[in-house]
Amino acid sequence: MKRKHQGEVTTTHRPLHSFFGPRNTEQQFSNPHIDDQQDRETGDEKDGSDDIIEDDYDSFDEIFIHHIVNDRDTLQGDSQDHSLRSWHYKDRPPRLPWAQQFPPSNLDELAVHKKKLSDVKDWLISAFARRDRQLLVLRGPAGSGKTTTLSLLSTTLGFQILEWKNPSPSEFATKAHVSIAARFDEFLERGKEFRGLDLDGETSSSEARDTYSNAYSSPRRVVLIEEFPALAGPSTSLNSFRLTVLRYLAMVAQDNPYHEPDTLRSSPIVMIVSETLLDSRSFSPDNLTAHRLLGPELYNHPRTSIIDFNSIAPTIMYKALKLVLEKEAYLSKHEYFPSSAILHAISKTGDIRSAISSLEFLCMNHERFKKLACPPSKRGLSKRAITPLTPPERETLEAITQRGTSVGLFHAIGKVVYNKRVDPGSTGGTQAVLPPGHLKHYGRPQLSQVCVDELVDEAGIDNQTFISALHENYVPSCNSLSFTDCLDGCIGALSDSDVLSSDTRGQGRLGGQAVGRSNAGADSLRQEDISYEVATRGILFALPYPVKRSTSSKDCPSHTKSAYKMFFPASLRLLRDMEEIQDLIYLWSTRLLDPSRMSISGAMASVGVALAEESTRAERTTELGNCRREPTAAVTMISRSDLILHQLPYLALLAGNPGHLKELGKITRLGGTESQSNASDNEVVDNSGELPSVASNIRRKPAPLENPSRISRRRNSNTFGPRLPPAPEEERLVLIDDDIVDDY
Amino acid sequence: MALLVDKLRPRSLDALSYHPELSARLKSLAQSGDFPHLLMYGPSGAGKKTRTIATLKELYGSGVEKIKIDARVFQTTSNRKLEFNIVSSVYHLEITPSDVGNYDRVVVQELLKEIAQTQQVDLTAKQRFKVVVINEADHLTRDAQAALRRTMEKYSPNLRLILLANSTSNIIAPIRSRTLLVRVAAPSEEDICSVLKSAGKKEGWPEASGLNQRIAKESGRNLRRALLMFEAIYAQNEKVTDNTPIPPPDWEALIALTAEEILAERSPARLLQVRARLYDLLTHCIPPTTILKTLTFKLIAKVDDALKPDVIRWSAFYEHRITQGSKVIFHLEAFVAKFMRIYESYLMGMEF
Numbered sequence A: 001m002k003r004k005h006q007g008e009v010t011t012t013h014r015p016l017h018s019f020f021g022p023r024n025t026e027q028q029f030s031n032p033h034i035d036d037q038q039d040r041e042t043g044d045e046k047d048g049s050d051d052i053i054e055d056d057y058d059s060f061d062e063i064f065i066h067h068i069v070n071d072r073d074t075l076q077g078d079s080q081d082h083s084l085r086s087w088h089y090k091d092r093p094p095r096l097p098w099a100q101q102f103p104p105s106n107l108d109e110l111a112v113h114k115k116k117l118s119d120v121k122d123w124l125i126s127a128f129a130r131r132d133r134q135l136l137v138l139r140g141p142a143g144s145g146k147t148t149t150l151s152l153l154s155t156t157l158g159f160q161i162l163e164w165k166n167p168s169p170s171e172f173a174t175k176a177h178v179s180i181a182a183r184f185d186e187f188l189e190r191g192k193e194f195r196g197l198d199l200d201g202e203t204s205s206s207e208a209r210d211t212y213s214n215a216y217s218s219p220r221r222v223v224l225i226e227e228f229p230a231l232a233g234p235s236t237s238l239n240s241f242r243l244t245v246l247r248y249l250a251m252v253a254q255d256n257p258y259h260e261p262d263t264l265r266s267s268p269i270v271m272i273v274s275e276t277l278l279d280s281r282s283f284s285p286d287n288l289t290a291h292r293l294l295g296p297e298l299y300n301h302p303r304t305s306i307i308d309f310n311s312i313a314p315t316i317m318y319k320a321l322k323l324v325l326e327k328e329a330y331l332s333k334h335e336y337f338p339s340s341a342i343l344h345a346i347s348k349t350g351d352i353r354s355a356i357s358s359l360e361f362l363c364m365n366h367e368r369f370k371k372l373a374c375p376p377s378k379r380g381l382s383k384r385a386i387t388p389l390t391p392p393e394r395e396t397l398e399a400i401t402q403r404g405t406s407v408g409l410f411h412a413i414g415k416v417v418y419n420k421r422v423d424p425g426s427t428g429g430t431q432a433v434l435p436p437g438h439l440k441h442y443g444r445p446q447l448s449q450v451c452v453d454e455l456v457d458e459a460g461i462d463n464q465t466f467i468s469a470l471h472e473n474y475v476p477s478c479n480s481l482s483f484t485d486c487l488d489g490c491i492g493a494l495s496d497s498d499v500l501s502s503d504t505r506g507q508g509r510l511g512g513q514a515v516g517r518s519n520a521g522a523d524s525l526r527q528e529d530i531s532y533e534v535a536t537r538g539i540l541f542a543l544p545y546p547v548k549r550s551t552s553s554k555d556c557p558s559h560t561k562s563a564y565k566m567f568f569p570a571s572l573r574l575l576r577d578m579e580e581i582q583d584l585i586y587l588w589s590t591r592l593l594d595p596s597r598m599s600i601s602g603a604m605a606s607v608g609v610a611l612a613e614e615s616t617r618a619e620r621t622t623e624l625g626n627c628r629r630e631p632t633a634a635v636t637m638i639s640r641s642d643l644i645l646h647q648l649p650y651l652a653l654l655a656g657n658p659g660h661l662k663e664l665g666k667i668t669r670l671g672g673t674e675s676q677s678n679a680s681d682n683e684v685v686d687n688s689g690e691l692p693s694v695a696s697n698i699r700r701k702p703a704p705l706e707n708p709s710r711i712s713r714r715r716n717s718n719t720f721g722p723r724l725p726p727a728p729e730e731e732r733l734v735l736i737d738d739d740i741v742d743d744y
Numbered sequence B: 001m002a003l004l005v006d007k008l009r010p011r012s013l014d015a016l017s018y019h020p021e022l023s024a025r026l027k028s029l030a031q032s033g034d035f036p037h038l039l040m041y042g043p044s045g046a047g048k049k050t051r052t053i054a055t056l057k058e059l060y061g062s063g064v065e066k067i068k069i070d071a072r073v074f075q076t077t078s079n080r081k082l083e084f085n086i087v088s089s090v091y092h093l094e095i096t097p098s099d100v101g102n103y104d105r106v107v108v109q110e111l112l113k114e115i116a117q118t119q120q121v122d123l124t125a126k127q128r129f130k131v132v133v134i135n136e137a138d139h140l141t142r143d144a145q146a147a148l149r150r151t152m153e154k155y156s157p158n159l160r161l162i163l164l165a166n167s168t169s170n171i172i173a174p175i176r177s178r179t180l181l182v183r184v185a186a187p188s189e190e191d192i193c194s195v196l197k198s199a200g201k202k203e204g205w206p207e208a209s210g211l212n213q214r215i216a217k218e219s220g221r222n223l224r225r226a227l228l229m230f231e232a233i234y235a236q237n238e239k240v241t242d243n244t245p246i247p248p249p250d251w252e253a254l255i256a257l258t259a260e261e262i263l264a265e266r267s268p269a270r271l272l273q274v275r276a277r278l279y280d281l282l283t284h285c286i287p288p289t290t291i292l293k294t295l296t297f298k299l300i301a302k303v304d305d306a307l308k309p310d311v312i313r314w315s316a317f318y319e320h321r322i323t324q325g326s327k328v329i330f331h332l333e334a335f336v337a338k339f340m341r342i343y344e345s346y347l348m349g350m351e352f
Helices: A002-007 A025-030 A060-076 A080-085 A115-129 A144-155 A169-174 A178-192 A207-212 A236-258 A289-297 A314-332 A339-344 A352-364 A376-382 A389-405 A403-418 A437-442 A450-460 A465-475 A484-499 A522-542 A560-564 A570-595 A595-609 A614-629 A639-653 A656-668 A683-688 A692-699 A708-719 A726-733 B019-031 B046-062 B097-117 B144-153 B173-178 B188-202 B211-219 B223-236 B250-264 B268-283 B288-300 B305-324 B328-351
Strands: A011-012 A135-139 A159-164 A220-223 A271-274 A304-308 B039-043 B068-075 B081-088 B090-095 B130-134 B159-165 B180-183
Touching: A002 A236, A025 A484, A025 B159, A115 A144, A115 B144, A135 A289, A135 A465, A135 A595, A144 A220, A144 A271, A178 A236, A220 B130, A220 B328, A236 A271, A236 A289, A271 B180, A289 A304, A289 A656, A314 A339, A314 B081, A339 A639, A389 A570, A403 A450, A403 A465, A403 A522, A450 A465, A465 A484, A465 B268, A465 B328, A484 A522, A484 B328, A522 B159, A570 A639, A570 B068, A570 B081, A614 B288, A639 A656, A639 B223, A639 B250, A692 B159, A708 B188, B019 B046, B046 B130, B046 B159, B068 B097, B081 B097, B090 B097, B097 B130, B097 B144, B097 B159, B144 B159, B144 B173, B188 B211, B188 B223, B188 B288, B250 B328, B268 B288, B288 B305, B288 B328, B305 B328
Parallel strands: A135 A271, A135 A304, A159 A220, A220 A271, B039 B159, B039 B180, B090 B130, B130 B159
Antiparallel strands: A011 A159, B068 B081, B081 B090
């Protein structure tokens, strides 16, 4: 039994070592001397660095990678130059992709926003401090540094990472078949019993020692799930996966009294889900999102917290890329490096892994670049202004970074919403054909300079997403005297285009067009094109000329800067929220239908709430029992719209259980998405005065009106559980962190 | 947490408190032994379901109250798994096919066939046929309705259908002609008041007749809603008087607020703000047509008579588009923009 587990449970144990001294590896290996008392905080700068390589690795590769991580930890030393020179190890693995070769060595080098980092850190610290088990979901686009954050934190905070690995197919053949779900179950249940292979427990970090009195106490650990067992099997295994995790979360409350708290520290689970909201494809049913993975019950579990990672902002990315180049420079002694303009261009992708690899690719034929006296770091710092790309650079760049589509999208959108037209004076050859007198108001004397046919190629995104993005951004352009006409014209065109499109994603119920959809193929392609043309040309037609974008209104003069921002369509992001709420509603409709099922999940929820609530829970379960005993009212289904519109809102007022209240609140309480509007958040809240009844929901008393200050305060505090405050959500909408200023 | 609505639901035809004529008719229909397919229609909260259940009890006796609830899983052609709830007794079965959206045809076909092919198991049963209650029949797709039609013909000896719908307009003519149409009208305000009064008496709550009348008015003659309001008010307030405020559901309050905002200012920025609110409503699964309808009525209450026909016209126009298109927000926003335009030009005309 035990042997089998060793295959699956890879304990990556990263000792926290201290540093300094250009020691080479032989010394380190030959002399693994342990210094228990060395404390990082006190700045005890002993020479004896204690890099111990654990021997539970399968391959040499891993040792090497690991080794480098360790070595590079020594870089944090006093002087950068000094440490960089310590790169010349003999047994450095010759070729590794840069992304692996130069990972960030400490939290300062990590290319993740500081606030995000501290969020994760705080969560981990609090999770270790608590008795009950917690689940953290890190989600974000690929290459936003989720995994790296966790592994770096594991060294700083001093915990081990216990990672679930899906068994390989060959194992299926050799072993008596145990389903993956069963193995996963076992992994979670028994994972805590494994100590990892550190032999004397000498490596627990300084911080760990602050919390525990003796160094031999079990090290803290985190269960990391990055590969999901659910995906390897049939779809029913998804349910068993959820159930296993749910059980794991619920278990500790009973577990703890019997064991000493120190030996059985609950290990929090961290799941890492790469999800992206970049285009409409991300909502196809087989795309993995955190919500689809976890299901409504787990997703809204009181002990689940979710931290969203954004794609990396260009400025941060730029620094990270420079760092990589510096390291490479000391290593390879090359003197040709891409200019900072290239770095800037690459750093716009938002995906650090791909950025580094395209950088590496660029540097392959480095003779193309100008010879620089020094690596671009110093140069780049002194000259903040972006130097323009040289033609060969541009050429190379185009060959490599075609995939950064988002920028193209924004450029294309910008062209439309700025509605550039030919100046009436300057036109030489072509003259606009004007309609006859009775249709004068349709005349547009200036010809449009936007080439509609090429736009969609430039955008590099499917038509429907493009149309959504237009919709998201057209409004500030309609700022003229006859703005109502513009608005009406634009949105009218969009509305037309939607009717013309062949999109089946929506709830096209009871449509006569359902017949036409079956023989889709070329027809639907043509329909898409028509829909796109109608939307784009309609907007170009209806927009005023010249466009002066502005979002200010009478009573909230907002700063003009936001008018130039381009936004990614919010509807796609909201689709995800909608899906969550839909699932929750479904959950509730079954619960209302079946009180017995509710008592199970209710018990789950109440386990989650707190132990202090024990008495009330007992009370409630008896109450539920009563309900079941007496044959209650005739059980029947409630129609969905009734449920949403009437039943649940009032049920939310009546629900006693806080767990239920939270879920119901999520369904029925409104007013959360305002932060996505362009105007700055506070102003919107202040002048609209929010919903009085929302407040009364919480207060449980009739509070007809509240003064704005109280409202805004509550807005900040109303996030249930350890959710993120609304500010990062706003950030998430803006695809590129720095403003995209389009100057067409 | 049994709600009043469920707790006080009358279970037999005799206990129904309003529409006595209709109850009597249903009763004689159930006793006649020749029970047709029914299509019950009427606004929500009028008592369609309650009457259906009572009729079933009249047909089969108290056996229909022994309910079991299953979740069935259906597999679609694209290999998607659909989970689907079924409420059933030995004699009847209740489904809401519209829950599974566009796949409702699969469910209707497979399930009904399965039921109809077996005879009544219980030999002592009063009727030879089983009854299938289909909720939200007006949300069924055309395909599903067509499938239903064939089933109704083929299996009529073993199976009776009771369709529940808000209006008959979305139900295809062949089905309408094969069913007995029963209209359940919304209760009058007096009816609601008397129901509330008796409910209050049963719970031992002090009576406030002024409040009851206000609830009846506020609920839009929707009894379910009235009872929920009633219970919420009594749960939240220590002392209930005639003037206790009635909390509207959040979504309605938000729409009212939106309407006021639109009337107060018309500008691109305001449109963005309204859009944020609409998104908010949509993500909370409020049906778009409900949003449009409520918004229209809130707006109409506050504009001049001359504008009303135009507003209604565009509201109807975009409501139709909502059902046709897939990006609901476009059409909702288009209505708002259209309204802004109409209203603005009207105000301009006033100024000159």
